Every structure is written in C-alpha cells, then in structure tokens.
Amino acid sequence: MATIKRIALLTSGGDAPGMNAAIRAVVLTAAACRIEVIGFEHGYIGLLEQEYRTLLPQHVHNIIQRGGTILKSARCPALQTPEGPKLAADNLQQLNIDALIVIGGDGSFRGALEIARYYDGQIIGVPGTIDNDVDGTTNTIGYATAIDTALDAIDKIRDTADAFERIFLVELMGRHSGYISLAAGIAGGAEQIICPEFSQITPKDLRQITTPIQHAQLLMGKASYIIVVAENSYPGGTTALAEALTKAIGIECRACILGHIQRGGSPVGADRILATKLGAYAVEALQQGAHLQMAGEVHGEVTLYPLAKTGDRTKAIDPYLVRWQQQVGSY
Numbered sequence: 040m041a042t043i044k045r046i047a048l049l050t051s052g053g054d055a056p057g058m059n060a061a062i063r064a065v066v067l068t069a070a071a072c073r074i075e076v077i078g079f080e081h082g083y084i085g086l087l088e089q090e091y092r093t094l095l096p097q098h099v100h101n102i103i104q105r106g107g108t109i110l111k112s113a114r115c116p117a118l119q120t121p122e123g124p125k126l127a128a129d130n131l132q133q134l135n136i137d138a139l140i141v142i143g144g145d146g147s148f149r150g151a152l153e154i155a156r157y158y159d160g161q162i163i164g165v166p167g168t169i170d171n172d173v174d175g176t177t178n179t180i181g182y183a184t185a186i187d188t189a190l191d192a193i194d195k196i197r198d199t200a201d202a203f204e205r206i207f208l209v210e211l212m213g214r215h216s217g218y219i220s221l222a223a224g225i226a227g228g229a230e231q232i233i234c235p236e237f238s239q240i241t242p243k244d245l246r247q248i249t250t251p252i253q254h255a256q257l258l259m260g261k262a263s264y265i266i267v268v269a270e271n272s273y274p275g276g277t278t279a280l281a282e283a284l285t286k287a288i289g290i291e292c293r294a295c296i297l298g299h300i301q302r303g304g305s306p307v308g309a310d311r312i313l314a315t316k317l318g319a320y321a322v323e324a325l326q327q328g329a330h331l332q333m334a335g336e337v338h339g340e341v342t343l344y345p346l347a348k349t350g351d352r353t354k355a356i357d358p359y360l361v362r363w364q365q366q367v368g369s370y
C-alpha cells in the first residue's frame with residue numbers, strides 16, 4: 040500500500056459532461072481516506088503556472104449534474120515544449136504532491152507520460168472525452184451524453200427535413216473517430232453514416248453517397264433523408280460535401296454543423312455513474328501503488344490499463360452495427 044498524503048487533480052483537453060462528477064468522486068474518496076486534494080485550474084496551464092486550490096468535499100457539493108468542469112480545461116502547447124514537462128514535474132515536487140490524477144483524453148495522457156519522465160510521484164489517468172477514442176475502457180466519460188445531445192438534434196432536424204422532404208447532412212464531432220456518429224446515426228435512423236472507419240470519401244468519387252440516395256428515391260419517392268457525417272471526413276468539411284452532392288444529384292442538400300453543443304449539457308446518468316466509479320477507483324488504485332495506468336471500465340468491471348497504450352491503436356467501432364448500417368441501414 041503506497042502512503043499518499045496529497046493528490047493533485049486536473050481536467051485537460053476538450054471538456055466532457057461528467058468531468059465534474061469525476062472530480063467529485065476523487066475529492067470525496069480522497070477525503071474519506073484522509074488524503075488532501077489540490078486542483079490545478081485550466082489543465083496543464085495551471086500546473087505550469089502554479090494556479091491551484093485545495094478541494095474539499097464542500098467544494099464538490101451540488102456539481103454532479105453540471106456540464107463543463109469546475110477546474111476549467113485547456114489545451115496547453117507549453118507542455119509540449121522541451122522544458123514544459125520538467126517544469127510541471129518540478130512544480131508537483133515543490134508542492135509535495137504524491138500523485139497526479141489527469142482527467143482527459145489520450146493527448147492529455149501523452150502529456151502525463153512526458154511529465155512522468157521527471158516526476159518521482161505516481162500518475163493515473165481517468166478517461167474524460169466525448170470522442171470515446173481512448174483504448175482500455177469501453178466508454179469514456181462524456182460519450183454517452185454527447186450521443187444523446189447529437190440524437191436530440193438529429194430528431195429535430197428530421198422534423199424539418201421531413202416537412203420539406205429535404206436531404207440534410209448533420210456533422211458530428213469525434214476528431215478522427217466515428218464513435219459519436221455511428222451511435223447517434225444508428226439511434227437517429229440516419230439513412231447514411233459517413234465516418235473515417237467506414238470508407239474514405241473523395242470529391243472525385245461521390246457515388247458511394249449518391250447511389251443510395253437515388254435508390255431511396257426510387258423506393259420511397261421524395262422523403263426526408265439524413266446523412267450523419269463525422270467531422271474531418273471530407274476535404275473542405277461537410278458544407279463542401281453538401282455543395283458537391285447538390286451538384287452531383289441536382290437536389291439541394293443542406294448541411295448542419297452541430298459543433299460544441301455536443302460538449303455541453305448536464306451529464307446523463309450513465310456518465311455520472313461511470314465518472315463516479317472511475318474517479319473513486321483512481322484514488323483507490325493510487326493507494327495500491329498504481330502508476331502510469333488509466334482507470335477504465337470493461338464489461339462493467341473497473342480495470343487498469345497502461346497509459347502508454349491508451350492511444351496506441353484505434354479502438355474499433357461496433358463491427359455489428361457498422362455492417363448493419365452499410366448493408367441494411369441505408370437501404
């Protein structure tokens with residue numbers, strides 16, 4: 040059992056609904072174990088600039104339902120400079136921090152690994168990102184809420200698309216991963232889903248998209264038609280794709296870019312529960328000596344996974360749903 044007296048905590052990268060629930064779980068679990076918690080603000084920026092405060096149970100009261108993160112988040116290019124990681128480690132050491140908990144995505148974990156080269160204490164990650172692109176955990180904190188937010192938007196767009204018998208392209212986030220697009224597209228009954236894991240669409244070959252549209256029109260006549268497009272799927276973006284499709288089929292295609300709406304909002308129950316479980320487990324695992332691990336959940340069980348491997352391979356999106364969507368969903 041490692042003797043941990045002082046833990047530091049930060050949220051980094053894109054904020055995700057449920058980060059506050061994870062902060063709460065860390066603080067309450069640590070308090071129960073008589074461990075002090077220091078919260079760095081604005082991700083790694085706060086760690087480099089020594090912007091921190093003590094977090095007590097009363098500071099995390101009534102935050103479990105709040106989106107965003109009370110610690111704020113940021114992307115921090117300064118950590119990626121040659122001197123950044125050492126300065127971060129020096130600051131942790133100077134404050135007598137025995138262990139650091141980083142809530143973020145695989146980029147944040149890469150940052151943590153850099154700090155670990157100079158830091159004597161323990162480091163553990165908690166996966167918090169809407170993208171669900173972190174290996175070693177079935178779901179990341181924030182993903183379930185992002186699906187529901189995207190789904191709500193798709194349902195609303197369907198209403199107007201249906202009334203006008205229009206074709207809509209709805210762009211969803213995910214950076215280079217199609218998790219949100221596949222899940223929200225399936226749940227929203229999208230006629231087509233375009234995401235990096237399916238196939239590459241090029242301006243020279245739009246037939247993969249236009250053929251199913253023409254087929255649907257033969258079958259159903261004019262009707263609403265929704266294409267969910269993961270961001271970064273087409274050169275020039277989804278608006279450019281809508282314009283190219285309009286030209287190719289002679290029917291106006293409209294683009295709707297959902298954007299950062301997907302990062303906000305009150306976390307759904309599944310995210311609050313996952314965040315509570317992983318935040319608490321991170322503290323317990325540190326006390327048992329865990330270092331350079333991520334606290335994840337696989338098959339409902341908490342698990343540790345090497346931080347260094349979390350971004351190694353692309354976590355595969357559900358092959359069963361991929362096959363169904365490609366063979367049946369766009370029929």
Ligand SMILES: Nc1ncnc2c1ncn2[C@@H]1O[C@H](COP(=O)(O)OP(=O)(O)OP(=O)(O)O)[C@@H](O)[C@H]1O
Pocket residue numbers: 051052053054083113114115116117118119143144145146147148149150151153167168169170214
């Ligand atoms: N190779 C690296 N070396 C040092 N720091 C890094 C490295 N990669 C990422 N970081 C740090 O982690 C921060 C967050 O990374 P990134 O922007 O990739 O987000 P993320 O944690 O993957 O979350 P999300 O993808 O949800 O936004 C970066 O701004 C940077 O400070």
Ligand SMILES: O=P(O)(O)OC[C@H]1O[C@](O)(CO)[C@@H](O)[C@@H]1O
Pocket residue numbers: 053114144168169170212213214270302
């Ligand atoms: O808010 P920013 O820095 O533009 O980042 C947007 C990116 O962050 C995410 O929301 C979370 O990683 C991605 O889905 C998206 O590509």
